Amino acid sequence: MKRSVVLLLLAALLAGCGSGAKDDASGPVEIVWWHGQVENQAKVLEKLTADYNAAHPDVKVVAAVGTTNVDDMLQKVQAALAGGKAPDIAYMYGSWMPHLAKSPQVYDLAATVKDPAFGWEDFWPSERAVAEVDGKVVGIPAVVDNLGVIYNKKLFDAAGVPYPSADWTWDDFRAASAKLTRDGVYGTAYPVTGGEDTVWRFWPQLWQQGGSILSQDGKKAAFNTPQAVQALDLWGAMARQDKSVYLDQNGEKFLPLFQSGKIGMIVAGPWALLDVIEHKVSYGVQVLPGYAGNHETVAGPDNWVVFDNGDRRAKAAAAFLTWLTRPEQDARWSLGLGNLPLRKATMALPAYKKFTEDFPEVNVFTDNLDNAKQARPAVQAYPELSEKVGDAVASVLVGGTPAAEALATAARETDRILEKSR
Numbered sequence: 001m002k003r004s005v006v007l008l009l010l011a012a013l014l015a016g017c018g019s020g021a022k023d024d025a026s027g028p029v030e031i032v033w034w035h036g037q038v039e040n041q042a043k044v045l046e047k048l049t050a051d052y053n054a055a056h057p058d059v060k061v062v063a064a065v066g067t068t069n070v071d072d073m074l075q076k077v078q079a080a081l082a083g084g085k086a087p088d089i090a091y092m093y094g095s096w097m098p099h100l101a102k103s104p105q106v107y108d109l110a111a112t113v114k115d116p117a118f119g120w121e122d123f124w125p126s127e128r129a130v131a132e133v134d135g136k137v138v139g140i141p142a143v144v145d146n147l148g149v150i151y152n153k154k155l156f157d158a159a160g161v162p163y164p165s166a167d168w169t170w171d172d173f174r175a176a177s178a179k180l181t182r183d184g185v186y187g188t189a190y191p192v193t194g195g196e197d198t199v200w201r202f203w204p205q206l207w208q209q210g211g212s213i214l215s216q217d218g219k220k221a222a223f224n225t226p227q228a229v230q231a232l233d234l235w236g237a238m239a240r241q242d243k244s245v246y247l248d249q250n251g252e253k254f255l256p257l258f259q260s261g262k263i264g265m266i267v268a269g270p271w272a273l274l275d276v277i278e279h280k281v282s283y284g285v286q287v288l289p290g291y292a293g294n295h296e297t298v299a300g301p302d303n304w305v306v307f308d309n310g311d312r313r314a315k316a317a318a319a320f321l322t323w324l325t326r327p328e329q330d331a332r333w334s335l336g337l338g339n340l341p342l343r344k345a346t347m348a349l350p351a352y353k354k355f356t357e358d359f360p361e362v363n364v365f366t367d368n369l370d371n372a373k374q375a376r377p378a379v380q381a382y383p384e385l386s387e388k389v390g391d392a393v394a395s396v397l398v399g400g401t402p403a404a405e406a407l408a409t410a411a412r413e414t415d416r417i418l419e420k421s422r
Contacts, residue, residue: 028058029316034066036073036091041337048329052320059316066090070302077307081105086307088317091142094130094301095196095386098378101133107306109137112318122343126299129375139303140321141342143334146299146368147201149173149289150272151265152258153282155180159264164286166295170205170234173289177244180264187244187264189254190235192397194390196383197251200298200376201267202393205231207374208294214377219418223389224411227291232403236396247398269300270365274338277359285361287368299372331355340366381421385414 035045042065049063066087067076074096080086092100100106113120113131120128127141149164156163161179164172177187191197203213209227214220239245246263248254255272257263259279266272267288276283287295304324306317323329330342331351338359341347347366356363376382392406 028060029312031059031061031089031313031317031320032087033061033063033317033320034073034076034087034090035063036066036068036070038065038068044333044336048324048332052323059320061320081307086309088309088313089304089306089321092139092303092305094303095376095382097130097133097138097303098380098382100305101136101138101378102380105308106138107308107314107318109140109306109318109321110135112322113137113140118322119343119345122345124299124344124369124372126369126372126375127301127342130299130301130378131303133378139305140325142302142304144299144301144340144342144369145269145271146297146340146365146372147204147267147269147288148297148365148368149265149286150258150268150276151284151286152261152263153284155185155261155264161264163284164265164289166287167293168286168289170231170289170291174234174238174242174244177238177264178242181242181244185262185264186246186257187242188238189246189248189257189263189266190239190397191248191251191254192394193249193251194387194394195251196386196390198390198393199386200300202232202389203298203376204288204296205291207296207298208288208291214379214414214418218377218379219422221385221411221414221418223414224407229403229407232393232396232407235393236400236403239397240400245397270338270340270359270362273359273362283361285364287364287371295371296373297368297371298374298376299369338362340369379418379421381414381417384417384421385410388413388417 035042037045046063049061052061053059067073070091070093073090073092077086077090112118123141124144127144131137131139131141151164153163159179159182161176164176180187190201206213206223206228211225211228212222215222235245239247246254246257254263254266255275258266259276259281288297304321306314308314325342327343327346327349330346331349334341335351335355341352346352388410392410395401395406396403
């Protein structure tokens with residue numbers, strides 16, 4: 001996200017005192033919900049909306065796309081806030097939470113989730129860590145995922161490479177990738193767009209070795225360590241010496257190439273399984289390789305964010321989200337579309353057993369949520385510092401820049417960004 005967009009958003013959020021939306025207290029309270037989903041996802045949410053409205057005649061939830069590309073939701077909400085027509089609920093990426101937390105127009109859901117009946121502790125720690133910013137609960141989880149490795153069993157068999165084990169290392173990963181690279185097949189892939197898709201694949205290797213993205217007070221870069229340099233150099237060597245990494249310049253080609261049998265294994269999440277299954281790939285799933293037995297991963301939770309269009313509407317929106325994220329509805333929304341359950345209680349339902357049958361080895365991703373022990377830092381400057389780290393990763397893999405040089409540059413620029421944001 002560009003800094004200009006962030007500043008414009010913050011100006012609109014902080015300046016906005018009222019949405020201008022009307023709330024007729026004599027009739028049902030109307031809740032406008034920008035869910036950002038299309039096709040099958042939208043159909044599921046529309047059916048859930050209809051069921052909720054039928055059971056709650058005092059509420060009318062109006063489901064709308066808001067934007068067909070969630071990447072644009074932040075700007076769409078910004079424009080709506082500036083025009084006094086903000087939705088009551090919007091789907092927002094987790095990385096946007098620090099910005100939203102600064103706005104008085106974002107409804108604090110702390111009282112909602114702290115109610116014992118809500119079951120906040122039933123959500124995974126990584127979800128709660130993203131939703132909670134400086135004591136404010138900015139959102140309620142909408143989708144959760146994490147990174148593991150999906151591999152093509154037929155390609156492993158053809159190359160005589162053993163399937164990845166739960167205790168494999170990054171050296172094992174490199175060796176397997178090199179052996180898989182043959183006959184027009186790459187061992188693995190890396191999206192080198194320089195965006196967050198590039199960056200979040202790197203953070204687990206930092207965390208696995210005890211590192212941190214920022215200093216404890218959040219004022220300095222902490223990712224430029226010898227261990228991080230070693231991890232990034234490994235990818236550089238794989239890409240440029242072994243030539244076992246397909247470098248995806250726009251981030252949109254490596255999944256189709258994996259589905260067509262041209263890549264042996266990919267670092268991806270459960271969202272990839274539906275297409276992999278439809279392409280009839282004989283696949284397996286394993287946790288990320290690790291260092292010294294640590295297989296820490298990164299989760300990517302997104303949230304439903306409530307905007308304060310008056311107390312009556314905000315409370316009604318919070319009540320709807322409470323219902324929407326209960327296990328029975330979670331099974332319909334998350335599991336029905338191949339996403340991981342938002343909460344642990346959902347795993348006890350018969351729907352979860354069917355889910356694991358429909359998506360073989362998806363349980364590896366569910367279990368892997370326990371390996372998501374940290375969240376990306378909840379600082380407003382994260383999108384900007386992420387760009388600097390993304391550029392560093394891409395420069396090593398594509399351009400051959402030494403990792404020590406690339407990370408040192410990214411750290412200096414991050415310190416400058418953090419200083420400027422204070």
